[in-house]
Amino acid sequence: MNVIVLLSGGMDSSTALAWSLHEGHTVVGCLSFDYGSKHNDTEYHYATLIAEHFGVPIRRAPLDFIAQTFKSDLLKSGGDIPESTYDTESMKRTVVPFRNGIMLSIAAGYAESVGAQGVVLANHFGDHAIYPDCRVAFIDPMRAAIKAGTDTQIELLSPFASIDKSEIARIGARLGVPFVKTYSCYKGGPKHCGACGTCRERKQAFAVSGISDPTEYTE
Amino acid sequence: MNVIVLLSGGMDSSTALAWSLHEGHTVVGCLSFDYGSKHNDTEYHYATLIAEHFGVPIRRAPLDFIAQTFKSDLLKSGGDIPESTYDTESMKRTVVPFRNGIMLSIAAGYAESVGAQGVVLANHFGDHAIYPDCRVAFIDPMRAAIKAGTDTQIELLSPFASIDKSEIARIGARLGVPFVKTYSCYKGGPKHCGACGTCRERKQAFAVSGISDPTEYTE
Numbered sequence: 001m002n003v004i005v006l007l008s009g010g011m012d013s014s015t016a017l018a019w020s021l022h023e024g025h026t027v028v029g030c031l032s033f034d035y036g037s038k039h040n041d042t043e044y045h046y047a048t049l050i051a052e053h054f055g056v057p058i059r060r061a062p063l064d065f066i067a068q069t070f071k072s073d074l075l076k077s078g079g080d081i082p083e084s085t086y087d088t089e090s091m092k093r094t095v096v097p098f099r100n101g102i103m104l105s106i107a108a109g110y111a112e113s114v115g116a117q118g119v120v121l122a123n124h125f126g127d128h129a130i131y132p133d134c135r136v137a138f139i140d141p142m143r144a145a146i147k148a149g150t151d152t153q154i155e156l157l158s159p160f161a162s163i164d165k166s167e168i169a170r171i172g173a174r175l176g177v178p179f180v181k182t183y184s185c186y187k188g189g190p191k192h193c194g195a196c197g198t199c200r201e202r203k204q205a206f207a208v209s210g211i212s213d214p215t216e217y218t219e
Numbered sequence: 220m221n222v223i224v225l226l227s228g229g230m231d232s233s234t235a236l237a238w239s240l241h242e243g244h245t246v247v248g249c250l251s252f253d254y255g256s257k258h259n260d261t262e263y264h265y266a267t268l269i270a271e272h273f274g275v276p277i278r279r280a281p282l283d284f285i286a287q288t289f290k291s292d293l294l295k296s297g298g299d300i301p302e303s304t305y306d307t308e309s310m311k312r313t314v315v316p317f318r319n320g321i322m323l324s325i326a327a328g329y330a331e332s333v334g335a336q337g338v339v340l341a342n343h344f345g346d347h348a349i350y351p352d353c354r355v356a357f358i359d360p361m362r363a364a365i366k367a368g369t370d371t372q373i374e375l376l377s378p379f380a381s382i383d384k385s386e387i388a389r390i391g392a393r394l395g396v397p398f399v400k401t402y403s404c405y406k407g408g409p410k411h412c413g414a415c416g417t418c419r420e421r422k423q424a425f426a427v428s429g430i431s432d433p434t435e436y437t438e
Binding site for chain 1: 285318319330
């Protein structure tokens with residue numbers, strides 16, 4: 001199947017790209033978004049390294065309206081990134097409202113425009129706690145909406161919906177994802193901070209999976 | 220309920236704005252989009268007239284990525300607008316893939332960011348023939364996805380889902396919508412062309428409903 005892969009440059013979406021190719025899909029393009037987050041520019045740099053590694057094209061969609069009007073500490077317009085694990089109330093402040101819905105919708109329309117039949121999203125089981133737009137209760141109706149709402153019945157593929165990030169690390173390692181070329185930190189600095197929720201989750205995924213962590217953390 | 224109204228400046232969404240106010244909702248804002256269509260600038264001019272008439276704020280969200288990469292004759296990048304009724308194959312060329320999904324997703328995230336609880340869409344029963352993203356089969360799962368995918372469980376209100384455009388004209392007339400300040404034409408010229416699918420549909424809605432048509436058509 002011809003697919004569009006949502007590629008942020010993190011370890012999950014980079015593994016989703018490797019998975020797509022391994023499954024025999026043709027990756028027509030990867031799609032990244034600039035919605036004004038503190039880490040969008042850094043993650044896009046890494047996303048281009050990953051796309052280049054796997055020899056697939058990548059495009060970036062600007063979403064200035066989100067940058068200018070949405071409320072979230074993940075955005076440049078918001079407050080500081082909390083330094084805590086994902087399961088705390090403070091991390092809720094980093095939610096960008098309906099981000100996955102927005103990215104999936106644009107990817108679905110783009111897929112239909114460029115003749116792809118599927119869109120690949122790397123949402124995973126561990127995401128669900130604070131992100132409503134990662135839960136199966138969102139993904140399932142969104143899949144139905146995309147299929148019914150497109151002329152060519154675009155498919156939403158979410159291969160990691162029932163596994164967690166440590167299992168993704170194992171799959172990525174098996175499929176040759178160069179994790180050193182991936183980026184997770186919400187602060188967007190030159191090095192991973194090691195303290196924000198995504199950095200903690202990244203560290204833990206490597207630790208639990210037993211995969212060597214090539215990341216250089218500030219702390 | 221505090222709501223965001225998707226306002227294109229056409230007669231349907233203008234009536235949806237009047238309906239929202241009539242129902243006692245507080246219209247926190249109207250949202251228009253610029254996705255590079257031939258008629259976006261003209262319809263936005265009319266949308267501002269309607270928002271001003273009803274005394275509610277309006278914002279415009281640019282969607283440059285759609286303008287640059289999507290394929291549709293509705294876009295400036297596409298071919299000529301076909302001059303025929305909606306139910307012909309040629310009108311299919313004016314579909315912008317998953318447009319309603321994209322606009323609703325952005326509106327849902329925006330609603331959550333500005334403290335609104337609902338998003339109002341003026342899709343109607345007569346739309347379904349060629350537009351997959353107007354059908355109930357799309358609207359229902361999209362409604363579920365928006366509700367499940369937002370922290371505050373944003374509601375999608377689609378008051379005209381089971382009526383047609385002539386009935387909308389009747390409702391609009393009853394609620395005092397100044398139809399002369401609305402715009403439908405896909406060609407985006409200073410006057411309604413009278414020949415494209417939306418102009419034909421507009422003419423017919425007035426004719427069938429028995430409401431006087433204040434529109435000046437080129438032909």
